[in-house]
Amino acid sequence: MTGVGIVGSGISGLQLALRLQQSGVPATVYSEHGIEGLKGGPPRNFPARFGPTQQRERELGVHEWEFADAQVRHWAVTMHTGEPRPLEFLAALRPPSSVVDFRIYLPRLLSAFVDRGGELVTGDHPVEELARHHDLLVVANGNRSVRRLFPADPARSPYSTPQRVICAGIYFGIDEEVPHSLDIHFLPGAGEILRLPFYSPAGRADVLAFEAVPGGPLESAGHLDADADPAGFHRHVLDLVAAHAPGLRERIDTAGFALTAPGELARGAITPVVRRGWARLDDGTCALAVGDAWITNDPLTAQGANLGSHTAFALAELITRHRGRYDEEFCRDASARLWEHARHVVEWSNAFLAGPPPHVGALFGRAAVDRRVADAFVGNFNDPVAMWRALSTPDGVSAFLADCERTAPAAAASGTTTTEGAR
Structure with missing residues (x-):
């Protein structure tokens, strides 16, 4: 057995493969499609990659598209409250997010992996068959044939139907x-x-x-x-x-x-769901789930690609630093470590589907009259841990607002400075 097998060619699988490649760990990517195949078909999703994800891409040497037509630099948020006028605010997103079709993005990453000597195997291969050939198998593909290995975790999956x-x-x-x-x-x-x-x-x-x-x-x-x-x-x-x-x-x-x-x-x-993060296969070996094989979030909070990138780098470090067999204990412990970050994204995404509670509505109200609050709220999309810390409780919102007041002089009401804020 040699190296790490990675099933899937989404952002989680490809950034993991590239990071392991940088660390000298042999990796093989198993993809249903080759490089040209990833360029075709209908759109899969519409990812916004925030600042930390772009920084990881720079470290991987695959960060491109740093031009205006591929960036979001401001958010215009409208909360239709049923009052005479909706709550509205404009905020700057710093650094800007990158918005590039995955039919452009994923082939670029896969090309980089192959050009640097990485092994790519295309086609549909049973996970049980692949596990025998690698020290560790990581599954990052969320198709139905793979999901059966990783059943839903009811304690982390509050929804059983689409929201x-x-x-x-x-x-x-x-x-x-x-x-x-x-x-x-x-x-x-x-x-x-x-x-x-x-x-x-x-x-x-x-x-x-x-x-x-x-x-x-x-x-x-x-x-x-x-x-x-x-x-x-x-x-x-x-x-x-x-x-x-x-x-x-x-x-x-x-x-x-x-x-x-x-x-x-x-x-x-x-249907938002968190699946079990690892599986024991019939031959006694184990597979670890990341990306779509592990977590499906509603795209409302735009965190899917960013969580996939964060998970890829965190797992690559765990793999590189580990001494010993990549056995059930490693997979169980690695999944628990990855959950420490992922849970903030999951809980935030699930909460937003239910509509804003009163304390979040109050934050939106402040954002509509204070540009500091608006900018800080939108800026926290770069940091889901900080975002959920702020939004999860009334005390969190109070602390967030107090911090906004300390960081800069008061700004004019957002609703009256749309053009000014855009300059």
Whole structure:
């Protein structure tokens, strides 16, 4: 047996492979698709990679796309509270997040791994068969054939049904009020509408996404056949935006609004789940789960790719420093260590699906009148541990607000400084 086998070619698997390669640990990537295959197909997701993930990419020598069309530099947040006016604030995201289609990103990482001498094996291979060939097998692919090895952990998986029905596409024809900005509209009881700039195979475009509460008014977009009736689908999408985010609708060019190409949609219903982090195979060897094989979060908090990157680096360090066999004890202990960080992401993501509790609503209210609070809140998307510490309790919000007051002179109300804040 030699080295580490990594099943899956998503961000977790590829960053793990590249990091082990840097450390001199032999690794083999098992991918359903080769480099060219990763470039095709419909969009898989719409990841935003925050500052710490980009720094890890720099360490790996694969950080590219550091240009404006692939960045989000501001967030425009709107909470539709049912009051005469919604709560709104604009915040700067420092450093900017990187928004690059995984059909561009993943082939670049896999190419780097292969070019540096890494072994790539394509096709569908049973996990039990692969484990016999490696000192350790890490499973980072969340397909159904793999998930059976890692059953759901009920203590960490509060939901048993989907909490959002997602319909997200890549479009032309949407303008920005603030350059390189993201818009998110929170619609209590209905879900969320999100728009963000995105660097896609078609170049600079925009993602428009509905995260619909099942049975709510936004769900209908996910049930229309966009291929059979593109014009009807586009009309329906525009009608939903007009009804629930009219300010965003005003920035969409009706004549120019369309998917960048047929099929540029991602749709589905996601049940958040944490699975058991390791499995004993029939021959007595063990496999360790990371990425989609381990945790599925709703994309609302945009932490999936960032958690995958963090996990890859943390696991690479555990593997490199370990002396002895990569046995059941190692897998169990490694999974527990990885959970110390991951639990903050999971608990935060699950909490946001339930809607903001009063103490978080109060934070949003302060953000709408104090730019320091708005910037600090959005900045915490770079640090999910700090974010969940702030949002999880009323005392956490109080401490967060007090810290904001100490860090800088008071800023003008966000709602009246949209243009100023963008400069």
